[in-house]
Amino acid sequence: MKFARVKPLDAILATAKKKSLHPTLGWFQLTLFGIGCVIGTGIFVLTSAGAQKAGPGLMLAFAIAGLICIVAALCYAEIAAMIPVAGSAYTYTYSVMGELLAWTVGWALVLEYAVAASAVAVGWSGYFTGTILNEFFGISLPTYLTAGPLWLGGAPGGFVNLPAIVIALLVTWLLMIGTNESAKVNAVLVAIKVTALTAFIVLTVPKTEMANFNPFLPAGVFGGFGSGIGAVGAAATIFFAYVGFDAVSTAAEETKNPQRNVPIGLIGSLGFCTVFYILVAAGAVGTIGGQPILGPNSIPFPAGSEELARQCALPQYADMLVCSNEALAHVLREIGFGAVGNMLGIAAFVALPSVILILLFGQTRIFFVMARDGLLPEGLSKIHPKWKTPYVVTAITGGIVAFAAAFLPVGQLADIANAGTLYAFMMVAIAVMMLRKTDPDRERLFRTPMLWLVGPATIAGCIFLFLNLPFEAMIVLPAWGAIGLVIYYLYGYKASHLGKGIVEVVDDEPGIMPH
Template sequence: MGASRRSSGLFAVKDHERLVADTKASEEGGLKRAVGALDLTALGVGAVIGTGIFVIIGEGIGMAGPSVVLSFILAAVTCVFSALCYAELASSIPVSGSAYTYAYATLGELVAWIIGWDLILEYGVSVAGVAVAWGGNLNAFLDSTFGFALPEAIANPPEEGGKFNLPAVAIVAAVAFLLVRGVRETAKANFIMVFIKLAILAFFIIVAFATAFSTDNLSPFAPSGFDGMVNAAALIFFAYIGFDAVSTGAEEAREPKRDLPIAIIGSLALCTVVYILVSIAAVGSLPADQLKGSEAPLAKVLDEGAGITWAASLLAFGALIAITSVMITILYGQTRILFAMARDGLMPRGIARVSPRTGTPARLTIGLAFFIGALAAFVPLKEITELVNIGTLFAFLLVNIGVVVLRVTHPDMERPFKVPLANLPVPLFPIIGSILIVYLMTRLPGTTWWRFGIWLALGFAIYFFYGRNHSLLQRAKRS
């Protein structure tokens, strides 16, 4: 089949069949197909369950009181529409690159470049920010368990009095080393970490329900009314981000058309159940006034509600494990997105070379680790991490739109998984998903929008000066 049905100009589309064919003929070498549905589901859970559930629930309770339970459900419903769209596109176009690749197949090269550029920011800043959080949790664990902490100069980010954040750099290097070794080894390590953090959260749920839960703590259920619940849901939404990283592993899945939808939807469903049970256990074990704004609400429940004095150590350890698995999945996702962009010629193709020994883009992974490590060690991250939120929502929006476009441009293409009610004249789920995402984007602060605009303007400049001239699709049309 030809390059695309719209084959000219900045919005040239790379046909889904060509996308799949190019992965097999790539001179950079192919990624190793070595993971199944369970491994991919664990990657999704690893990316979603991080410090959010250990910390953000305290902020949510401050906004919504016990009705934060409904906030978790509302946030999950918002994510479900996008998750279903990711599942449909991932099964139909089983190629590395996630939203970047889907945009290339539906909305054209320029939009694909912009979403790829957006994902570079989202994933890169996210990994750096998570690395900084890992360093902070390491100190909390050392302090609560052994009674000492690392010196401030080497343990804190620059905005908190540090000079060089050594723990953050160390964990970035360790995760990069694991990723370079191979996707199978990465999946095994992540699976163990996911099991540990789920076991710690299960321990919290069981102990809280068995020793401290009282329905009296659930009243008043919604002290701030519906607005408080919705505002908490908008905050909590970002505790669900990460399931989309599963789709970046399309070329390393043994049966991508079957495994990717299972992993995307399965990881979101599992995380939702865990979040709801944790939130019910928390608000039912201590009054909301005692939990709101707490930096360690789960530890507080076990300490003050259940009388477990070593709770802080357990939860700090759980947070360390949770953050590490988040870093593994997000850095993995970023390397695969850049790999896809480089293979298409929009980035220097040399960085997409696959190691014949490990079957991974080792050169790209090591280069990214140096960049992210430097960001985590020296750069104040507090404000630019807000860009992760808008970047994620932007990617979700284009994936929802991409499902609608493909239904029009390729109505007869094979779709191993379809969003529910797919045969309606109007694709209802992607439209609902788009509306919900736009609503959440309008709630972001203005500073986030103009910083995002500057980043996109830089991306446009790089595309017009480099990407357009080196794009394999554009070169094929010119020859």
């Protein structure tokens, strides 16, 4: 399954060996690290979109997405421990399956990171306008400045999401001038997020009413391939809530006894987050109800659609969970904990920009590595003489992120981002299985247990979730891939360093934080 040119794995590993890191992490630190990476945007901003797709079955959707993430994480861990260098799935694919497929993975990751950052910006906008401006200052921005146009799934009277543009451009500017995120600040933000969600669970779960869970699966388990509804359709969307777990696998080189501690850290953090998410979903649905708004033939209106936006503008639906832009804070206000709801809104307001920062860091890293390999113009990875950051690619990315956040709703953006993520995870699982056959004697700090089962399960799970995304989101990936192939054959194939016989690997990227 090798296509065209393959970058020598020995050349990549030679660089890694020069930078070997002292193993200091145990299973507990890895688990906490994973929890901090995973809990973020998805649970704060996608609860309403997931409820519209699955109703109370949102709880089952979190379990499905979490299970697929666990098997994908185990595959990721083996190859990340073997090839602990920049580039993530792009580099892994380059070393195993060749340049052409590596290009498709890198191109998909560019889509994933940029669109995911847009989704977070839109989610932040909901908490900013609902909690900070409305609840604290009594300011209500007009709809045409807080939502995209109706025909793109925004809101009646919507035109542009101005707060989302502002936060996207602000974070881009911070990245360009070289502001690094402090580990201590990040730890504080993680503590804020976990504390806020714990308070939500404690206040809502005791107030749940069983009647609110009936019917549990109003759209069924499978809404049909390409429909994006049902419990599996919701799982395909809220898969976004788990993205970030791969950061645990990249720490394998710094882990004591990685064979034991990496799987504990991965499964422990994902298991904790899955239970946590299910409890949050139970609290949200059980207190104010989470039934979707149904259209013709009792089929839920698509999340992020023009039809749903029209329904949510009607007085009888305005207070429903599925219509809220700040779902969790809205739930707490509805059950009489307005002050705590506002505090949760503040937590989201404070914590979410750091997620945009990390996603844009990751995106610029992929772009940087691809440009360094000659597959994209070298000018894109140009370093600013004063700021020492890849300012050209950062500015371009930030502009695209701001544009997408301005006009598209969060649910649609998450679905598009997931399409790229699922493709990359599938390719990682294939690469792990291929390396077991082609290079069985290579040193592996961590070996995926039962790869004969876990590998195919990852591939099948990723394809399964992809086929349960809305058709509009599914079609974006091949369309984006086609554009990428045109660029590759017009430019990258000829300009590739590997194609010219240059196989040197450098792993120093000024101003870019490790992903």
